[in-house]
Amino acid sequence: MTKDRGRKVIATNRRARHLYVVLDSLEAGVVLVGNEVKSLRLGRVSLVDAFATIDDGEVWLHNLFIAEYAFGTWTNHAVRRKRKLLLHRAQIDKWSQRVAEAGLSLVPLSVYLNDGRVKVELGLVRGKKTWDKRQAMAERDARREIEREFSHRVRGMG
Structure with a gap:
C-alpha cells in the first residue's frame, strides 16, 4: 500500500475567518481512537462550533464533529468527544500566556492529512x-x- 504524500485538506472553517481576526496559527496533531481516521478520510467532519482550551498544560479540542464510520461495529467512537491536541511544551506555554489576555481564543481553522497523518491548523483569534x-x-x-x-x-x- 502506498503512503500518502503531501497535504490534503479535509475540512476548513470558513466561518472562523469571517467572525474572527486570526493573529497566529500553528499545526497540531490529534489523538484519535477507533474508526475516526477512516471517517476523516471520507471527509465526514465538521468544524462548526469547534474550539480549543488549555487545561492543566494540555490543549483539548471540543465539539469537533467526526461522524461515525458507516462500516464500523460496536467499536465506533463518540462523535463530539473531547480530543487531545499534540503540541510542544514551549508552544503550549506561549499560547496559554496569550490566551490569558482578554478576548483571545483558540479555534481550529482546518483539518487535513499531512503525509498520511491527521493534523489541525489551530488559530489564535480575536473576535471581530x-x-x-x-x-x-x-x-x-x-x-x-x-x-x-x-x-x-x-x-x-x-
Missing part, C-alpha cells in the same frame, strides 16, 4: 466587531469589482 465585518465585506466587494473591470478591459469589452 460588526464594523470590522462590514469593512471586510466592503473591501472584498471592491476587490471583486476591480477584478471584474480589469477582466472586461483585457477582453476588450470595456
Whole structure:
C-alpha cells in the first residue's frame, strides 16, 4: 500500500475567518481512537462550533464533529468527544500566556492529512466587531469589482 504524500485538506472553517481576526496559527496533531481516521478520510467532519482550551498544560479540542464510520461495529467512537491536541511544551506555554489576555481564543481553522497523518491548523483569534465585518465585506466587494473591470478591459469589452 502506498503512503500518502503531501497535504490534503479535509475540512476548513470558513466561518472562523469571517467572525474572527486570526493573529497566529500553528499545526497540531490529534489523538484519535477507533474508526475516526477512516471517517476523516471520507471527509465526514465538521468544524462548526469547534474550539480549543488549555487545561492543566494540555490543549483539548471540543465539539469537533467526526461522524461515525458507516462500516464500523460496536467499536465506533463518540462523535463530539473531547480530543487531545499534540503540541510542544514551549508552544503550549506561549499560547496559554496569550490566551490569558482578554478576548483571545483558540479555534481550529482546518483539518487535513499531512503525509498520511491527521493534523489541525489551530488559530489564535480575536473576535471581530460588526464594523470590522462590514469593512471586510466592503473591501472584498471592491476587490471583486476591480477584478471584474480589469477582466472586461483585457477582453476588450470595456
